[in-house]
Amino acid sequence: MEIHEAIDADQFVPFFQPQVSAADGRLVGAEVLLRWLHPARGLLLPGDFLQMAEQLRLVSDIDRIMMEKSHDALARWRAQGLIIPKISFNVSSGRMHDPGIVALARKMKSTDTQVTFELLESILVEEESDQFRMHLEMVREAGIEIEIDDFGSGHASIIGLTEIAPSALKIDKRLVDPVAPGSQSLSLVGAIVEIAETLGIETIAEGVENGEQAILLRDIGCSVLQGYHFARPLNEKQFFDYAYLPDRK
Numbered sequence: 001m002e003i004h005e006a007i008d009a010d011q012f013v014p015f016f017q018p019q020v021s022a023a024d025g026r027l028v029g030a031e032v033l034l035r036w037l038h039p040a041r042g043l044l045l046p047g048d049f050l051q052m053a054e055q056l057r058l059v060s061d062i063d064r065i066m067m068e069k070s071h072d073a074l075a076r077w078r079a080q081g082l083i084i085p086k087i088s089f090n091v092s093s094g095r096m097h098d099p100g101i102v103a104l105a106r107k108m109k110s111t112d113t114q115v116t117f118e119l120l121e122s123i124l125v126e127e128e129s130d131q132f133r134m135h136l137e138m139v140r141e142a143g144i145e146i147e148i149d150d151f152g153s154g155h156a157s158i159i160g161l162t163e164i165a166p167s168a169l170k171i172d173k174r175l176v177d178p179v180a181p182g183s184q185s186l187s188l189v190g191a192i193v194e195i196a197e198t199l200g201i202e203t204i205a206e207g208v209e210n211g212e213q214a215i216l217l218r219d220i221g222c223s224v225l226q227g228y229h230f231a232r233p234l235n236e237k238q239f240f241d242y243a244y245l246p247d248r249k
Ligand code: C2E
Pocket: 017, 032, 033, 034, 045, 046, 047, 050, 059, 062, 063, 066, 090, 091, 092, 149, 150, 206, 207, 208, 209, 226, 227, 228, 229, 233
């Protein structure tokens, strides 16, 4: 099978999308996004193959590869003087049922970069098993923070949020896209920020594509921004160069 071969041939690599402080454009983190360097078809996105990988039950393997390779990238950046405050991984809900996730979390933990797992909002309602909760607790004890991905697209409850106690909510791109002066989506994002602040949770807007959105989101209280307006997902070398750009806005 092609995906099996791609794993053996080392064709899955992490790309890194910068996250910046809304206040001053400072680089505050990176989200790891999976890419397949296909020898014939070029650079493939998760949408092209993730479902197939799921059917083959290979997502856990691929996620582990992403973490190990990112860990190595962090070490190489560090050796060149670059320390990223935070690195975030997309973790599938299935992965949280696998006891291996705890060992991996412990291995990933580093002293100067906060490791974060992004879990989908749907996890808050779907995952009520004891095993899931136990692994979540152990991952947290290993020093990993949790962020809720695609927030606003699922059915998270306030109670669910207080139980999971994530460090941040990532506001879904579909809520961010229509943000414009006086728009309903801007008010909605503002309401989410207020709830998050009440719970002591940070907010990250994803899919920020223009400067107007960036300013509106900053003014409404989103603390971190991510999107093409700042940078696309970058390979290891590009990310290193981006980190040293003098003006990031
Ligand atoms: P996601 O976690 O919601 O990731 C955000 C997606 O939006 C990424 O697509 C990113 O490239 C894209 N994006 C970021 N900023 C912008 C923007 O300003 N405009 C637009 N139009 N798009 C933007 P990508 O890389 O294709 O990833 C798609 C999904 O695949 C991710 O959605 C995530 O659910 C999944 N995924 C990615 N990497 C991994 C991984 O290592 N493991 C697992 N399990 N899932 C992954």
